[in-house]
Amino acid sequence: xSNNMNNKKILRAAMVxxxxxYYDLGLIGFVAPVMSYLxxxxxxxxxxxxxxxxxxxxxxxxxxxxxxxxxHIGDKLGRKRxxxxxxxxxxxxxxxxxxxxxxHSIGMxxxxxxxxxxxxxxxxxxxxxxxSAIFFIEHNTDSSRNGLYxxxxxxxxxxxxFLAACLAxxxxxxxxxxxxxxxxxxxxxxxxxxxxxxxxxxxxxxAFNRLKSERRTVSxxxxxxxxxxxxxxxxxxxxxxxxxxxxxxxxxxNAFLTKVLLIPENIALITNMGAVFxxxxxxxxxxxxxxxxxxxxxxxxxxxxxxxxAYPIFYLLSLRTTAGVFFGQAILATLAASFIAPSNLLTFSxxxxxxxYTGISFNFSFGLAVFGGCSPLVISLLSYRINTxxxxxLYMLASAIIGLLSLIVIKKKNLLRFFPxxxxxxxxxxxxxxxxxPYDKIA
Numbered sequence: 001x002s003n004n005m006n007n008k009k010i011l012r013a014a015m016v017x018x019x020x021x022y023y024d025l026g027l028i029g030f031v032a033p034v035m036s037y038l039x040x041x042x043x044x045x046x047x048x049x050x051x052x053x054x055x056x057x058x059x060x061x062x063x064x065x066x067x068x069x070x071x072h073i074g075d076k077l078g079r080k081r082x083x084x085x086x087x088x089x090x091x092x093x094x095x096x097x098x099x100x101x102x103x104h105s106i107g108m109x110x111x112x113x114x115x116x117x118x119x120x121x122x123x124x125x126x127x128x129x130x131x132s133a134i135f136f137i138e139h140n141t142d143s144s145r146n147g148l149y150x151x152x153x154x155x156x157x158x159x160x161x162f163l164a165a166c167l168a169x170x171x172x173x174x175x176x177x178x179x180x181x182x183x184x185x186x187x188x189x190x191x192x193x194x195x196x197x198x199x200x201x202x203x204x205x206x207a208f209n210r211l212k213s214e215r216r217t218v219s220x221x222x223x224x225x226x227x228x229x230x231x232x233x234x235x236x237x238x239x240x241x242x243x244x245x246x247x248x249x250x251x252x253x254n255a256f257l258t259k260v261l262l263i264p265e266n267i268a269l270i271t272n273m274g275a276v277f278x279x280x281x282x283x284x285x286x287x288x289x290x291x292x293x294x295x296x297x298x299x300x301x302x303x304x305x306x307x308x309x310a311y312p313i314f315y316l317l318s319l320r321t322t323a324g325v326f327f328g329q330a331i332l333a334t335l336a337a338s339f340i341a342p343s344n345l346l347t348f349s350x351x352x353x354x355x356x357y358t359g360i361s362f363n364f365s366f367g368l369a370v371f372g373g374c375s376p377l378v379i380s381l382l383s384y385r386i387n388t389x390x391x392x393x394l395y396m397l398a399s400a401i402i403g404l405l406s407l408i409v410i411k412k413k414n415l416l417r418f419f420p421x422x423x424x425x426x427x428x429x430x431x432x433x434x435x436x437x438p439y440d441k442i443a
Contacts, residue, residue: 014132015156016195021125022160026251030168038102059122060373066126067365071358075221079135086128091192093120098185130361133344138205150344151287158280165273221358235406236363242403244372246336252376275329286341295342302339306400314392
């Protein structure tokens with residue numbers, strides 16, 4: 001099999017897991033207006049939607065724990081095994097949510113079980129997104145196009161978001177079967193079956209095989225990460241936070257639009273679908289731009305742009321017009337696409353092979369989950385307590401500033417290096433991740 005064909009096969013395997021992960025994670029955000037009534041009935045709409053978005057956030061809060069688990073498996077037993085298990089285990093809570101009785105059938109057990117299954121989803125996806133990028137980049141021999149390829153892996157997550165948005169719209173329209181919201185969850189199980197089949201027929205990465213043959217795997221990867229890569233870990237958390245806000249606010253925005261801004265559900269969902277579709281289309285082009293100017297410069301530009309555009313975005317949304325709602329989301333989608341596209345390439349260069357899976361997955365997931373995953377909930381609360389557009393602006397400003405500071409520290413501390421598999425963590429080279437290119441290509 002040629003390298004090109006093998007790369008395509010590996011790329012498909014990496015993408016299918018991300019489609020499943022972000023399909024499942026985004027689904028509750030898109031069907032939140034329906035599920036809020038079914039699982040958290042209350043006479044006060046804002047409390048109902050906050051409870052549902054809290055459930056949305058629970059899945060992300062579980063991700064760092066899952067990242068520890070799957071990161072440990074990926075660094076100790078292999079990338080392939082970790083990625084197969086993540087898809088297999090993800091299908092179980094997804095199916096259980098699809099068949100879960102509502103509050104009117106089993107009372108308080110319904111929201112308790114929903115939160116439990118959502119937590120299980122978060123555990124299972126902890127090492128998926130970053131793990132699939134690591135898996136592909138360690139396999140890929142055409143390193144001059146790693147920006148494009150890694151952006152396609154990011155775009156696959158957006159395909160999952162878009163599928164979730166489309167099915168949520170089709171299955172929750174008024175007049176349809178009241179159980180229509182369950183169908184998208186069953187579809188998620190079908191994606192998982194396809195993913196397991198594809199991933200079961202792949203080879204382990206050359207980098208991990210070399211690490212294993214040289215007996216250089218570490219017994220406790222997270223210990224290596226926390227003790228030897230402390231500053232790098234904090235910067236990765238900051239990057240995850242910024243990306244989490246940009247991406248997950250867009251996905252969870254449907255509930256904010258309908259329950260806080262009182263925009264009709266059909267307008268909110270259609271404009272949100274359009275923004276997610278735009279996000280998906282722009283990402284590969286940002287990947288190609290990454291190959292030209294490097295991930296660092298692009299991500300710094302996006303962080304600065306996010307600071308400048310934070311207020312205009314939420315001001316447009318607060319106008320409550322179809323045009324304002326769409327263009328506000330379109331700006332957010334453009335920023336998110338421009339930040340997520342180069343992020344895999346940049347974070348890959350921050351950790352050594354022996355703890356790469358754990359280092360990237362745990363720290364990135366921690367920032368994305370704890371701060372980014374709570375974004376839809378936080379902006380809804382800030383809008384309710386402060387102001388419909390000024391409150392969310394404050395949180396976006398905080399997220400963008402944290403992301404920018406993290407990138408500045410990476411540059412100042414000279415952390416952005418590629419670790420050849422044959423060296424120890426202390427032997428950092430001046431070699432760019434894009435082999436044969438100058439260091440400035442990344443930094």
